[in-house]
Amino acid sequence: MTTAVASSRMSRVDTAWLRMDNDVNLMMIVGVWLLTPAITLEALRERVADKLLKYERFKQKAVADAMGASWVEDEDFDIAHHVLSEQLHREPGQSERAALQQRCGELATTPLDPERPLWQFQLIDDYEGGSALIARVHHCIADGIALISVMLSITDGGNDPPQRRKRKEAEESSEGDWLSDAVLKPLTDITVKAIGLGGGGVAKSLDMLSNPQQPLLGSLDMARSGFQVLNDVAAIAVMSDDSPTQLKGQPDGRKVVAWGEPMPLEQVKVIGKGLGCSINDVLLSCVAGAIGRYLADRGEDPEGKEIRAMVPVNLRPLEKAWQLGNRFGLVPLVLPIGIANPVERVYAVRARMAELKGSYQPLLAFAVLSMVGLFVKPVQDLVLGMFSKKATAVMTNVPGPATPLKLAGSTLRQTMFWVPASGNIGMGVSILSYGGGVQFGLITDHALCPQPQDIIDRFEPEFEKLLWLTMMLPWAE
Incomplete structure (x- = not known):
């Protein structure tokens, strides 16, 4: 008897990021954590398994098809493929910092395995008396704000993801598409709600999106908002090259x-x-x-x-x-x-x-x-x-957090990341x-x-x- 593999459709925006890789730019968010004292590979794998893998997306593969893409459970998931350790190679006369920067650059140009979930951690042993952790996550999984929140979950005392019912998950997964439909129809009633008519910009727009029953404002505000939308569309379209x-x-x-x-x-x-x-x-x-x-x-x-x-x-x-x-x-x-x-x-x-x-x-x-x-x-x-x-x-x-964090008892003394x-x-x-x-x-x-x-x-x-x-x-x- 064949067991069905769990899957779900990828949002249109996430699909765009999945397909955005090209010969000169890979759509990975790359980050580095500097830790003192050193941590072991075993401790890191244990923490990732206990915290990060509670987010199902980190155990799912991105599978493209003719209609877009889906998130499909990796039945052969092995944390050893995603959390690895290595020694930092240093050229003669090269500082540890320069060698780590060079390795980050190399990994930023190394594609993730498309047959596995699109993320990987490299633990660098013996870096400046501690450890360095290089993280790579494909942008189709999440944006930077979400990833920082998720990465903080693996630090000491980090929170697990809130428990949600399946129906609630489906409603949230469709929210981004509903937002997209609203903005793609700039003169329809749904967009009048989406763009926020009181001059509050994006913040008010999102407030109205989260409360679609909120009544519309007067016709003058509607006219002003429609005019602003048209102006912004035109500004993007005719913007000169840099x-x-x-x-x-x-x-x-x-x-x-x-x-x-x-x-x-x-x-x-x-x-x-x-x-x-x-x-x-x-x-x-x-x-x-x-x-x-x-x-x-x-x-x-x-x-x-x-x-x-x-x-x-x-x-x-x-x-x-x-x-x-x-x-x-x-x-x-x-x-x-x-x-x-x-x-x-x-x-x-x-x-x-x-x-x-x-x-x-x-x-x-x-x-x-x-x-x-x-x-x-x-x-x-x-x-x-x-x-x-x-x-x-x-x-x-x-x-980021105002006070230094810890990971498996080690202090996260410095952190940096780069967007693609x-x-x-x-x-x-x-x-x-x-x-x-x-x-x-x-x-x-x-x-x-x-x-x-x-x-x-x-x-x-x-x-x-x-x-x-x-x-x-x-x-x-």
């Missing part, structure tokens, strides 16, 4: 990663308070300054230039971050890399961020991802390729706060930026300049 720089071109698929040491988050908050800007404004300004200085030092004048970074916007309530799948939109953020004055630059970033507030572009970008999940792969590649021409980088900024880039985009920027610090990470394509550490090393000097100039401002006025 400014040409050394960081934009044809990647060759070899990845290089780098990260810096954490800076005190309190100092960032002080600058933000002094300038009337958000923490995001301050950090993104320093990123823009570091990239501009890097280009200038390589003989390219950045004056007057701006580059775009596609920034993910979370579209799920944070209390539901443990739910897997992709629930985020994208907005194009302009980085003023050509403004040399740090204070002027942070105000320019603040102005760019203000332009995005209240925009429906995240919802529309989510709809595009859902829509291309219905197309055959060549059409999907064409659509996403058009979007990749409009940006130089993808960028994400994620707040689609199409021919060759740079991923990550900003992560953790344990009272904030740090900056990069993943780049070797053909476009062979030494991302050169950009990383310019981040803190830009921050220091901004800090000193902020302290020198005439506060009495």
